[in-house]
Amino acid sequence: MEGAHGPALAHGLEQHGTLSVVARQLLDVLTATQADVDAGVEARVAANPVLVRGSPRRCRWCASALRGGRCPTCSGSGVDVQSLDPASPVDARERVRLDARALVPHGREDDVDAVLALLDDRGLLPPDTPDPPPPRLAAALAAVRASAPPGTAARGLHASLVAQAARHVAHGAPDLVLVLLRDHLARLGTPDLATHVDATPDALEAAMHVIRTRLTPAPLPVAARDGPTTPPDVVVREVAGRLVVDALGPDDLGIGLDDELTALALDPAAAAWRDAHVADAHRLIYLLGRRADTLRRVTAVAVDVQEGFVRHGRSAHRPLTRAQVADRLGLHASTVSRAVSGAVVALPGRRVLPLAALFGTSQAARDAVRSLFASDDPPRTDAEACARLASRGIHVARRTVAKYRTTP
Template identity: 80%
Template structure:
């Protein structure tokens, strides 16, 4: 497997308590979805005369080189790429259910299902629901919150937003984000907010950017998607038997800086105006390049581990953690988490799935356990199942077998 490797992100970027403005912008760019990136680029191009759109070099849907502005593989439309990957483990709610069931004591898995059944279409506990709904469900509720996206299963919208803000602050966002959401939610956007919270204009804008772009009223929505409505964040291609990972940067997309205006001799006031826009344009190009490079590098390591899964499907899924990928790349674990969250990968065969599907516990092991207990002669105990699985080359602890037996279904 091959992947292009550019300059590494600084080691321990998120280990520092005080991040620079550029560092925060890098982290925000890593966590942004493709739709958010597109919206940002459109707005910046419209506002900044130093940013220009040239002819894209590669297709945003499949990364093939364009000829006369057209993609020879998919006509640049993404036709056929919006079909969800049948090998993807589950949707977000089902994945949360399976992960949460693995966190509770044996015999309490049904309580997880009961908690999820209580959630509304946004993934929240309905108004008036006690927290926890019953003492018996306290452990299951905690497991669902731990397994789901930040803000899941909170009692109402405000509690969900506060929980999301607390999570983002713990993962590098400005502490002011939590203050705004917890104490000043009703006053967001008012002109005297900066003075009320004792923050400067730049500090307030950085916090408000997180509030606007990263917090959601529906942390775990009921979704039946036909696949991404926007191009994938990262693309894996099979080129002559090798898996090649691509994430398109600004040059690939035709986004650049107006060299003629940059070099134009201007008087001092006009030059100051031009240089301010030039600085912003260069920063955007830099952030997009860093985002593409990090997406490419993280996905390349994941695909190295999951090549069988990419080529042949869920039966060859292998265990993979975000911390493991972070260690291989010399990144902070939360940086990899930001990259993976919300990103979509296009695979060979015109399949798409969440990038997160390359991570997690071994789907192959789950399927082996499910198949064993669904057979005509199932094992009588989990210990006996361990022995039978080991004879087939699947080595699991007895407790792991018990968890997989409870949380997987034969397919």
């Protein structure tokens, strides 16, 4: 943010004890959580007759463009968490039901309801369900599976986990994930697993991380909501194979000025009253825009470094500091720290993490150290561990090895 009123200048003013009102407000909004920002906007809209909340353009939850006020990606609406659309589906099964009914031939919509009625509390078919299904339900079953999370409507838990593993492998997870779930489910967690699958400890740990963090025994549980109860501050989406970062600004959220009131001819006293409110509205819109821009830019740099982590999880995490991001953006490190503090990022695959998770020491190095010392041939000293890790391209100091080896 290089503008004359950006956070870098605000920090400099702060250091000299001459922080302006707008600069102080900018620092405050950078450190505010999304829930606090939403509450503040609602209060300002209620108190300022010039400020209006119109129809949002993009979804608060996934940043997709809305169509007719609804999100075609997650079936949510663009409204904030304080005033959820009562007509929107709040239950994951209801969302699947509506989406699947749109996929079956006209007149066969009730078949979708019949399929959903067969699912247990976890979203699975009983193992004794006929295979193939009755011809009348085949299309509805296919529609439910196409509309629901992977593994839904599988016959039993094992089939569900295999279906989930296959989906993640198709989207970049290690092939070993599918091998483990399909052929070695009973051995997961046993000490001799690596010998049975002929995999290195690092490869096995990477696959197990996917299994632990991305697979679930309940792909479509009863009354499961469609995501977090508070919208994220920033969203990372995959578009045509690329990771795209979005942070919603005032235009995306439908926040603007009442054009009719601002253009109205008034006497001098009334015009002065209105102009004061117009200035206040412009200030809020500016602050929201600068917050969104800072979050977007900071997250974009972090995602550029951490693309492996975003796509594959902890095993691909790389070291990254706030100061490094600040240097790339030409900002002060304190500005980046304020933007990261308390912010939440939504990642592909419905993962929601603190934005701070993209920063810090390398989780991959930490996991490699632990795996090395837990292997059948652990190093005798920390120095030996450094050398063996360096041969794999993982360079860490001896004292770092000692810390990772002893801390949880």
